[in-house]
Amino acid sequence: MSTFRFLHAADLHLDSPLRGLEAYPDAPLDQIRGATRRALENLVDRAIEEQVAFLLLAGDIYDGEWKDYHSALFFARCMGRLREAGIRVFLISGNHDAASVIARALRPPDNVHVFATRHPETVRLDALGVAIHGQGYARRDNREDMAAAYPAALPGLFNIGLLHTALNGRAGHEPYAPTSLAILAGKGYDYWALGHVHQREVVSQTPWVVFPGCLQGRHIREAGSKGAVLVSVEEGRVQDVAECQLDVLRWQECRLDVTGCDSLDTLLQKVQGHFEAALSQADGRVVALRLRLAGATCLHHELHRNLARWTEECRALAAGLGSVWLEKLMLDTRPVATPWTGLEEDSPLAGLIRAVQDLTLSGPAAMGVGELAELRSRLPVELTGDGDPFDCRDPERLGELQEEVRELLLGRLLGQGRVA
Numbered sequence: 001m002s003t004f005r006f007l008h009a010a011d012l013h014l015d016s017p018l019r020g021l022e023a024y025p026d027a028p029l030d031q032i033r034g035a036t037r038r039a040l041e042n043l044v045d046r047a048i049e050e051q052v053a054f055l056l057l058a059g060d061i062y063d064g065e066w067k068d069y070h071s072a073l074f075f076a077r078c079m080g081r082l083r084e085a086g087i088r089v090f091l092i093s094g095n096h097d098a099a100s101v102i103a104r105a106l107r108p109p110d111n112v113h114v115f116a117t118r119h120p121e122t123v124r125l126d127a128l129g130v131a132i133h134g135q136g137y138a139r140r141d142n143r144e145d146m147a148a149a150y151p152a153a154l155p156g157l158f159n160i161g162l163l164h165t166a167l168n169g170r171a172g173h174e175p176y177a178p179t180s181l182a183i184l185a186g187k188g189y190d191y192w193a194l195g196h197v198h199q200r201e202v203v204s205q206t207p208w209v210v211f212p213g214c215l216q217g218r219h220i221r222e223a224g225s226k227g228a229v230l231v232s233v234e235e236g237r238v239q240d241v242a243e244c245q246l247d248v249l250r251w252q253e254c255r256l257d258v259t260g261c262d263s264l265d266t267l268l269q270k271v272q273g274h275f276e277a278a279l280s281q282a283d284g285r286v287v288a289l290r291l292r293l294a295g296a297t298c299l300h301h302e303l304h305r306n307l308a309r310w311t312e313e314c315r316a317l318a319a320g321l322g323s324v325w326l327e328k329l330m331l332d333t334r335p336v337a338t339p340w341t342g343l344e345e346d347s348p349l350a351g352l353i354r355a356v357q358d359l360t361l362s363g364p365a366a367m368g369v370g371e372l373a374e375l376r377s378r379l380p381v382e383l384t385g386d387g388d389p390f391d392c393r394d395p396e397r398l399g400e401l402q403e404e405v406r407e408l409l410l411g412r413l414l415g416q417g418r419v420a
Helices: 029-033 035-050 070-084 181-186 264-280 300-305 307-321 348-357 369-377 395-417
Strands: 004-009 054-058 088-092 112-114 121-125 130-134 158-164 191-195 201-205 208-211 227-234 237-245 249-257 286-296 324-334
Touching: 004 035, 029 035, 035 070, 035 227, 054 158, 054 191, 070 088, 088 130, 088 158, 181 201, 208 237, 249 264, 264 286, 264 307, 264 324, 300 307, 300 324, 307 324
Parallel strands: 004 054, 054 088, 088 112, 130 158, 158 191, 191 208, 249 286, 286 324
Antiparallel strands: 004 227, 121 130, 201 208, 227 237
């Protein structure tokens, strides 16, 4: 067996539509919209620089029913660059680019092999001593254990399984092509190149079972570094699986402790320092950041009372740094003193504050949650699966909303009551 390297990527979601960003007039729309294309260009550049033997793409190249051929033409041009470099590409379709969904597929360059969708298929690379097994999605809603039908490993070869799956389930991902680690290990393969889960994860090293994560984060639920993995093989054994950071825009969700901040100027200085630190860790990328302020501070009620204003103040700080965009400011602060400090215990304002603190989204206050959940269930997954949707069925999200309402009311009451 020879020594070689290959790249494993998945979930490119090329030209994925961006929903909701129009609500932010200062959002870097052009940079976000072009990010998936530039990340693919980075993947091609890395493949050529590393002189890999081949590239594996484990599904979801596209993003459902795109409206024209531009995405496919761009993909073909990128694959053409790999063809010129003598690099072969092996890909499977995932749920987003299943045969039943993509209506405008174009024939790829001849260095690209697209695996069959009706049954597992095996491609041998005898010069390398490699066998690649794979099957794409014939339809989007695939609930079958596809891996169970994959053939056993071919003796004397380095065997790779290419599969788009949620395994036994992953939070935030539909349970498509469910299977188990036992099923995968039973095939005797040396490496399973998985796709569908957008967070990088090494599930197992015996055998190697790897999710590379998505190539480029598209919203706050895809925070952190994104890219592919570079796999080094020597004499038929995996020697190294290295992360390749290929994203061009990075989403981050940060928590900043503002305990002890006694003035808004001090708080804004801490926020700017946090932005600068996030930017320094992004290796020149644009940072789209969600910031959560936490801790005990005397500014608690002022922040809740004027959240919109202080969000814009923080956005102005981010804009001044050039490559930081504040997607959202969230508050998880708490007051230093009780809300009725300085009030007579039996005063009307103190009683009203206690009533607000006891506010819960239960009983009559929660009426309509079931109806909202029913309406939401009728929406297509494209409108509910991405970004940061409000799920009225989620007790944790309802609890957060309840806390936001309570703190907003307290801030307004204390502001009108002129209590510090």
